[in-house]
Amino acid sequence: MLKLPIYLDYSATTPVDPRVAEKMIPYLTEKFGNPASRSHPFGWEAEKAVEEARAEVARLVNADPREIIWTSGATESDNLAIKGAAHFYSGKGKHLITVRTEHKAVLDTFRELERQGFEATYLDVMENGLIDLAHFERAIRPDTILVSVMLVNNEIGVIQPVAAIGEICRDRGIVFHVDAAQATGKTPIDLQELKVDLMAFSAHKTCGPKGIGALYVRRKPRCRIEPQMHGGGHERGLRSGTLATHQIVGMGEAFRLAREEMAVENERIRMLRDRLLRGLSDIEAVEVNGDLDARVPHNLNVSFAYVEGESLIMAIKDVAVSSGSACTSASLEPSYVLRALGRSDELAHSSIRFTIGRFTTQEEIDYTVDLLHRQIAKLRELSPLWEMVKEGVDLNTVQWAAH
Amino acid sequence: MFSPVYLDHNATAPLDARVLEAMLPYLGSRFGNASSRHEYGRQARRAIDEARAAVAAAAGAHPTEVIFTSGGSEANNLFLKGAAACLRPAAVAVSAVEHPSVRESARQLVALGWKLREIAVDRAGRVEADAFDAALAEGASLCSVMLANNETGVLQDVAPLAGRARAARALLHADAVQALGKMPVDFRALGVSALTLSAHKIGGPQGAGALILDKRVELAPLIAGGGQERGLRSGTENVAAIAGFGRACELAIAELDGHARRLRRLRERLERGLAALGALVFGSGAERLPNTVFFALPGLDGETLVAQLDRAGFACASGSACSSASPEPSHTLLAMGVAREAARGAVRVSLGRGNDERHVEQFLVALADTASRLKRMPAVAV
Numbered sequence: 001m002l003k004l005p006i007y008l009d010y011s012a013t014t015p016v017d018p019r020v021a022e023k024m025i026p027y028l029t030e031k032f033g034n035p036a037s038r039s040h041p042f043g044w045e046a047e048k049a050v051e052e053a054r055a056e057v058a059r060l061v062n063a064d065p066r067e068i069i070w071t072s073g074a075t076e077s078d079n080l081a082i083k084g085a086a087h088f089y090s091g092k093g094k095h096l097i098t099v100r101t102e103h104k105a106v107l108d109t110f111r112e113l114e115r116q117g118f119e120a121t122y123l124d125v126m127e128n129g130l131i132d133l134a135h136f137e138r139a140i141r142p143d144t145i146l147v148s149v150m151l152v153n154n155e156i157g158v159i160q161p162v163a164a165i166g167e168i169c170r171d172r173g174i175v176f177h178v179d180a181a182q183a184t185g186k187t188p189i190d191l192q193e194l195k196v197d198l199m200a201f202s203a204h205k206t207c208g209p210k211g212i213g214a215l216y217v218r219r220k221p222r223c224r225i226e227p228q229m230h231g232g233g234h235e236r237g238l239r240s241g242t243l244a245t246h247q248i249v250g251m252g253e254a255f256r257l258a259r260e261e262m263a264v265e266n267e268r269i270r271m272l273r274d275r276l277l278r279g280l281s282d283i284e285a286v287e288v289n290g291d292l293d294a295r296v297p298h299n300l301n302v303s304f305a306y307v308e309g310e311s312l313i314m315a316i317k318d319v320a321v322s323s324g325s326a327c328t329s330a331s332l333e334p335s336y337v338l339r340a341l342g343r344s345d346e347l348a349h350s351s352i353r354f355t356i357g358r359f360t361t362q363e364e365i366d367y368t369v370d371l372l373h374r375q376i377a378k379l380r381e382l383s384p385l386w387e388m389v390k391e392g393v394d395l396n397t398v399q400w401a402a403h
Numbered sequence: 404m405f406s407p408v409y410l411d412h413n414a415t416a417p418l419d420a421r422v423l424e425a426m427l428p429y430l431g432s433r434f435g436n437a438s439s440r441h442e443y444g445r446q447a448r449r450a451i452d453e454a455r456a457a458v459a460a461a462a463g464a465h466p467t468e469v470i471f472t473s474g475g476s477e478a479n480n481l482f483l484k485g486a487a488a489c490l491r492p493a494a495v496a497v498s499a500v501e502h503p504s505v506r507e508s509a510r511q512l513v514a515l516g517w518k519l520r521e522i523a524v525d526r527a528g529r530v531e532a533d534a535f536d537a538a539l540a541e542g543a544s545l546c547s548v549m550l551a552n553n554e555t556g557v558l559q560d561v562a563p564l565a566g567r568a569r570a571a572r573a574l575l576h577a578d579a580v581q582a583l584g585k586m587p588v589d590f591r592a593l594g595v596s597a598l599t600l601s602a603h604k605i606g607g608p609q610g611a612g613a614l615i616l617d618k619r620v621e622l623a624p625l626i627a628g629g630g631q632e633r634g635l636r637s638g639t640e641n642v643a644a645i646a647g648f649g650r651a652c653e654l655a656i657a658e659l660d661g662h663a664r665r666l667r668r669l670r671e672r673l674e675r676g677l678a679a680l681g682a683l684v685f686g687s688g689a690e691r692l693p694n695t696v697f698f699a700l701p702g703l704d705g706e707t708l709v710a711q712l713d714r715a716g717f718a719c720a721s722g723s724a725c726s727s728a729s730p731e732p733s734h735t736l737l738a739m740g741v742a743r744e745a746a747r748g749a750v751r752v753s754l755g756r757g758n759d760e761r762h763v764e765q766f767l768v769a770l771a772d773t774a775s776r777l778k779r780m781p782a783v784a785v
Contacts, residue, residue, distance in 0.1 A: 040718030211641025231504030244610030
C-alpha cells in the first residue's frame with residue numbers, strides 16, 4: 001500500500017533512520033548529562049558518547065577525530081569556515097573565490113564578507129553545472145586567500161572536481177573550503193587524499209537528526225580559523241555552547257551507517273534513479289539539468305518544457321518534490337542554479353528536483369512516473385504554446401504582441 | 404544499576420518524559436524540512452509555529468519576537484555581536500558575574516573599537532545600581548545583566564536597570580537561561596530589549612534556545628544562509644528540538660508555582676543542614692533561585708569534596724559546567740569579593756524535578772561523612 005505523498009525530496013532533508021533514533025533515545029532519557037560536566041558520571045558518559053560519535057564522523061571521511069568540530073548544522077559550519085578563515089588570513093589578502101551555484105549558506109556569507117571589505121569572484125559554471133578548471137585558475141589572484149566550492153550540488157547533484165581544485169589551491173597556499181552537506185553517504189570522501197582544508201557536514205541529509213553538523217579543520221598542514229561563537233570554550237575554543245549529546249550521537253550513528261552501507265545502497269538508488277529517468281524520458285520535451293555522469297545517483301533534476309511551473313507542482317501533489325532547494329523554495333524566483341546553467345526563466349520554473357534516498361521503493365518510482373505522464377499530458381492539453389509547438393511553429397520566431 | 408543522585412540541574416536537566424513524547428514524531432514520520440512547500444514541510448512548519456507561540460507565552464513575549472537558535476550561548480552571542488554590528492562603537496557593559504558566552508562575546512567587541520565595561524556586584528552578588536549608572540554615563544550603549552546567576556543563583560533586579568538603560572537610550576539584554584521555569588519571566592514587565600532562553604535547563608532538549616528580541620532593535624545575523632528566522636538565524640530548523648522546547652515551556656509555566664515552592668522547601672531543608680555543618684552559603688544575602696545553593700565548608704577544597712561526593716553517589720559541581728575544565732576559582736565568587744582560597748572551596752548543588760526530601764537528607768549525611776574524613780587528612784585540606 002503506497003503512502004501518499006511519496007517523499008522524493010531527500011536533498012531537502014531525510015527521515016531519521018530508525019536505527020539512528022534508537023541510538024539517540026537513551027541520551028534523551030537516562031543518559032542526559034552535560035558533556036562539559038567533569039565532576040560526575042552523567043557528564044563522563046555524555047562526553048564518551050560525544051567522542052565516539054566524533055570518531056565515527058571522522059572515519060566516514062578518513063580524518064582524525066581531532067579535526068572534527070561540532071556545530072548546529074552545515075549552515076553554521078559554512079559560516080564558521082568561511083568567515084573564520086577569511087578573518088584569520090585577512091592579513092595575507094582580501095580576495096575570495098566561490099561559484100554561482102553554491103548553497104545560500106556560502107553565497108550569503110560571501111556577500112557579508114564583501115560588505116566588510118573583502119573582494120569576491122563568483123565563478124560561472126558550464127552548461128553541465130561543473131566548473132571549468134582553466135577558468136578557475138585564471139580567477140586566482142596573488143591576494144586570493146580562500147576558495148569555497150561544494151562537493152555535491154544540492155539542486156542538480158553534480159560532483160565538482162574538488163580533488164583538482166585542491167591541488168591548485170595547495171600549490172598556491174590558498175585555503176580550500178568544501179561544503180559537503182549533500183555528499184556524505186553519496187560519494188566517497190577521503191580527506192587523506194583530498195587537499196581540502198575545511199569541510200562542512202550535516203547530519204540531516206544523511207538520515208541523521210536536524211540541528212547537528214560538523215566542520216572538518218585540517219591539522220596537517222594546519223588550517224586556522226577564528227571562532228564565531230564565544231563562551232565556555234567548548235570544541236577547543238572554536239565553537240562554544242553546550243553540546244547536544246543526543247544529536248551528536250545521532251550524527252555519529254548516521255555516519256557509521258553511511259560508511260557501512262553506502263556502496264550497496266548507492267547501487268540500489270542508482271537503479272531507482274535510472275528507472276525514473278527512463279520512465280520520464282518517454283515524455284516529449286524533457287531535459288535533464290546537470291551532468292549525468294559526474295553526479296550522485298540520488299538526484300534527478302528535470303525540466304518539462306511548455307508546462308507552467310506552479311501548475312505542475314499543484315498537479316503532482318502526491319509526490320513531495322521541490323522546484324529548487326528547500327532553502328529558497330519560499331520564494332517564487334526561478335532557481336539561480338538552473339539560471340546559472342543557462343536555462344531560461346520559463347524552463348527553470350518548470351523544473352522538478354527528484355531526490356531519492358534510503359527508504360524510496362520501486363513502487364514509489366513507478367507511481368511517480370505514471371503520475372507525471374498523466375499530468376504533463378493534461379497540462380499540455382491546456383497549453384496554447386504546446387499546441388503551436390505541435391503544429392510545427394518555432395516559438396523563438398514568434399513576435400508576441402505587447403499588452 | 405547504581406545510579407547517582409543528580410544534583411546538577413543548572414548544568415543540564417533531565418528531559419521531561421512528556422517533552423520526549425512531543426519530540427518523537429519529528430524524529431519519526433514527521434521529518435520534513437520546514438522550508439519545503441509540500442505536506443512534510445508544512446507539518447514541520449506548524450510544529451515550529453506552535454512551539455514559537457509556547458515559548459513566547461512562557462516569556463511574556465509575542466511569537467514574532469522569538470528567534471530560535473541552537474542554544475543559550477548562541478543567543479547571547481547573537482544579541483551582543485548582532486546589535487553591536489548595527490551600532491556605532493561605544494561602550495559595552497556587562498555585569499561581572501555573567502555567563503562566559505556573554506563575557507566573551509562582549510570581549511570580542513573590543514577588537515571592533517568598543518570599550519568594555521564590567522559592572523561591579525556587591526558582596527551578595529547583586530549588580531550595584533550606581534555602577535550600572537556609571538557605565539551608562541560613560542557611554543555604554545549595549546548592556547547585559549543576567550536574571551539569575553548560574554552558580555550562585557543570585558537574582559538581579561533587572562526591571563529598574565532596564566528603565567535606566569531606556570532613559571540613556573542604551574539597549575539592555577538579560578540572560579534568562581537559569582531563570583526560566585524557576586521564577587516568572589516576563590519580557591514586557593522587565594522592559595529589556597532582548598532575553599536569552601535555553602531549552603535544556605527546563606526539561607527540554609539540548610540543542611534549542613531562543614533570543615526574544617524587541618523588533619525595534621536592529622540586529623545583524625551571526626549565521627547567514629537560507630534566511631530562516633526572518634533572516635536573523637539561517638540554517639534548517641531543528642524541528643524536534645524546537646517542538647520539545649515548546650512543550651517544555653508549556654509545562655514550565657503550567658507547573659511553575661508548585662515546582663518553585665517544592666524546590667524552595669528542599670533548598671531550605673538543605674541549607675539548614677549546611678548551616679549545622681558550618682557551611683558558608685555564597686550570595687545568601689540576596690534573593691536567589693529556589694533550586695541553587697553554592698557553598699563551601701571552611702578548610703575544604705571544593706574539587707576534592709565534589710569528587711568524594713561523586714564516589715558517595717551524589718552528582719554535583721564545583722562551579723559551572725562551562726568552565727569546569729579550568730582550575731581557576733569561580734569568577735562569580737571573585738567578583739563578589741570572595742577570597743581566592745575561600746572560592747576554591749565552592750560546591751554547587753542545583754536541585755530539580757527528580758529530587759526529593761530523601762535525596763537532600765542522604766546528601767547531608769554523605770557531606771558530613773566526607774567532610775569529617777577529609778578533615779582528618781590534612782594533605783587535602785586547603
